[in-house]
Amino acid sequence: MLVSPQGFSTVHISDKEFSQKSFTVTPVAFLIDVVAKTKIVASAMLDKVVEGIQKKFGFLVPVIAIVSESCGHKQVLFERGALDYVSYPLIPAELLHRLNCLKHILAFKQGSGLNSKDLGNKKARLANDAVEILRARLSENITLAELSAALSTNRNTLAEAFKTHMNTSIFNWLREQRMLKGAQLLAETSLSVVQIAERVGYTDGNNFSTAFKKQFNMSPLNYRKARQRSATALYGKNSINRLSL
Known part of the structure; x- marks a missing residue:
């Protein structure tokens, strides 16, 4: 697995095995392959x-869907409970960034006892x-x-609530989301x-490029080239597979 050398252990589980599987620790995320x-x-x-996740853990462990790059119906992923998606072929730095973000959130949830009931x-x-x-x-x-103002509250209350329940500041979260969206568009x-x-x-x-390189350890153009090389290696130069979800 791409992220195994980075401190994440991975286990492949089929849908038939999931109900019988016991977990000694709560997973950081579940990756579900819906490419084809x-x-x-x-x-x-x-x-x-x-x-199944709700029944087993009592709250929704994040689900990340793996999709084709040309997937035209990503909205259905979110409607069905996926937190995020990554495009195939995978870029290790992109996937690792998402998992590290989720790891920090999960650590906070476990330490505070946060679960689905707390959403009220x-x-x-x-x-x-x-x-x-x-x-x-x-x-x-x-x-x-x-x-x-849009939320009819004050800045201190909002900043405190966001830090408590997202385990990061508002603008750190916003920067990360912008980088992820930028990576998707590239x-x-x-x-x-x-x-x-x-x-x-x-x-x-230039400011975007600097922030992007800090986040992914490569420039935006190098990131785009890496994604193109991965797709070419998998599908061939003139036959990029156009799978639809």
Whole structure:
């Protein structure tokens, strides 16, 4: 597995084995491969996985779907309970970044006893509402004051709630999400670095490139080339597989 040398142990489990599998520790995440699955089959798989996880752990351990780069129906992944997705062929740095983020969140949940019932907590709802707004306005330079006003609260209360329930600051989280969205656009579109920077809230392409290199240890253009090389190695130069979810 790509992330095994980076401190993550991995186990392959079929859907038939999952119900009988015992876990000595809570997994950081479940990766579900729906690359070659139809929309209907993928939806059913996600429904089954999410239901099984809820029953086994009492809360939803993050699910990351592995999809083809040309997948045109990613929205269904989120509707069925997936937290995130990664495109195949996988880039180790991208997957490792997602898992490390989830690892920090999981460590906090285990230490605080946070579970699905806690989502009724007012501060947890506040943090979740902030996440929804920030995701929808990723290209905007929204200030903490504007975000607080949109949520009818004050900056200190919002910052505290977000730190408590997301285990990071608002703007650290926002920066990470912008980098992940930027990586997705580099892999799946032909947009220029400047255009991608604008779409993820950077008015200066150089600032975006600097932040991206710090996050992924490679420049945006080198990241795009790495994804293209991986796809070419897997599918051939002129026959990139166009699988649809």
